[in-house]
Every structure is written in C-alpha cells, then in structure tokens.
Amino acid sequence: MAELVLRNAVSAAPLRGPGAVAQPLRATVPQPLLQVDGVSLEYRTPERVVRATHRVGFDVHAAERYVLLGPSGCGKSTLLKAIAGFIPPVEGEIRLDGRRVTAPGPDRIVVFQEFDQLPPWKTVRENVMFPLLASRTLPRKEASERALHYLDKVGLSKFADVHPHQLSGGMKQRVAIARALAMQPRVLLMDEPFAALDALTRRKMQEELLALWDEVRFTLLFVTHSIEEALVVGSRIALLSPHPGRMRAEINSHAFDLHSTGGAEFQATAQRIHHLLFEEETSV
Ligand SMILES: Nc1ncnc2c1ncn2[C@@H]1O[C@H](COP(=O)(O)OP(=O)(O)OP(=O)(O)O)[C@@H](O)[C@H]1O
C-alpha cells in the first residue's frame, strides 16, 4: 500500500532500458532553458584519465529548481563546472537557450560552498557590485543601486558597508547569493551552498532561498548530497549513480517543502531515493 501511495506521489523510473517511461511533459512544454545532452566529463593527467560523469542527460526549464543529488565523487561539482563553461565535455553537449555552451558567461553564475568566496578587502556592497562592473553590465551608480536591491532581498541592507570578516558564515553565503542574483543570470548554479553551515542555519537558509525564489522566480540548478535538502529545495531531482556519475532516475519533488520533512510521504520518498541511489542497478 505504501508503495502504491509513493508511486502516485513521485515519478521515479529508470531513464533507459526496459523500465523506462515516456515523459509526456516534454511534448507539451516549450524548449528547455538548459539542456544537458549525453554529457561525459573527464579529468586527464599525464598518468591517467578519470571519468567524472558518463553520458548524463537532463533538461531544466525556466523557473525550475532542479537538483543534482548523488554520493560524494559522482561528478556533481564537475557537471556544474561544465555547465558554467569551465570544463568542455568529451562527449555530448550542453545548451543554454538552444546555444552550445563553450565558455563561462554572465548568464551562468555559481555560488560555492566555501565562505571565503568574497574578497575580504571589499565591503559587502562592493563585493556584490564587482561582477556587475567587471562584466560592464552596469555603470557604478546603477551597480550600487542594484547591489543594495539584492542585499535587501537577502536581509543584509544594514551590512552593506561592512567587510566580510564581520559577518557569520550564513551571512557570507547570503552575500554570495545576492551577488549572483544581482547579475540576473539565466541560471543560478549552487554547489552545496549550505553544506558548511550548522543544521539550524542551514534550514533557515533553505527557507530563505525558497522565499527568494517565490519572489524572483529565478532558474536554479542546485547540487547537494543530502536527500532531505534535495526534497526540500528541489522541484525536480536528478539522481546520479556513484562514480562515474550516470543518471539513475528523475524524481518529481515539487509537493515537498520545509513543512513536509516529518511527514510519512516525505520519509517514504527519502527512503525510496536512498534505495535508488545505493542499491545495485539490477534491483532498481
Ligand atoms: N581536478 C581533478 N583532477 C582529477 N580528478 C578529479 C579532479 N576533480 C575531481 N576529480 C574526480 O572526479 C570525480 C568527480 O568529482 P566531483 O568533485 O565532481 O564529485 P562530487 O559529486 O562533486 O563530490 P562531492 O559530493 O564530494 O563534492 C571524482 O572521482 C574526483 O576524484
């Protein structure tokens, strides 16, 4: 019975092979904003080649919150770097608005896990302004106004003129998010942005990110290895197998938020994801 409820709640199915299901969504919606199409990524050193992902494919539509979930080493960060334009695929293609991604650009901004991503000699406001000025997106006055606008959105307008060392870890991450959103990217890429925060702050940041998404409706590609965080933050989740990362399944998670974490349906879905991620391929 529990299994039946679960199947109604989520659409988890192998993407290829005998168990594959057709996805009617694809036939009825406009062209995806981001297309990752059969992408294999490798690191090459003189001694060896490390394959980080193997023929990974997924689509992200405008204003989706798409999550890449998988165990450590399955290639999540590498995929994000490839989408940002820092690593070219050895196989397959990444397209944004139908155009192949070949280099970094202001339409794809990354927020990382580390708190030290803000130059310490710049004030909070200068940090948020910097990419706007460096990319010649806006002149100084407008950049300053836009910086304040997004600092206000993350609740930090009072801290605009302090330096990063005067902020907590969570506040620094809010600045990094404001800096990214101020660029108004086509896709916001986040690589485990809350992983280094304590549990309470992490939950608060997830809540704030969802509130911010409700207001701004940006397109989010979010990396995590926490099943709970994936279900809370994501509207759709790609499950990647252990190294090298392959697509295992896609889960529809828009029904869940921070208030569903204790619920039976949430727990059952988390359990099913755990099985999909860690059981042998034959039993999926
Ligand atoms: N610079 C590098 N040179 C060689 N191999 C690398 C390099 N960076 C990552 N790798 C390898 O590529 C694979 C994927 O790494 P990646 O960092 O993308 O994993 P991840 O899913 O982000 O893991 P985590 O959850 O621990 O952050 C791993 O096997 C890793 O050892």
Ligand SMILES: [Mg+2]
């Ligand atoms: Mg990583």
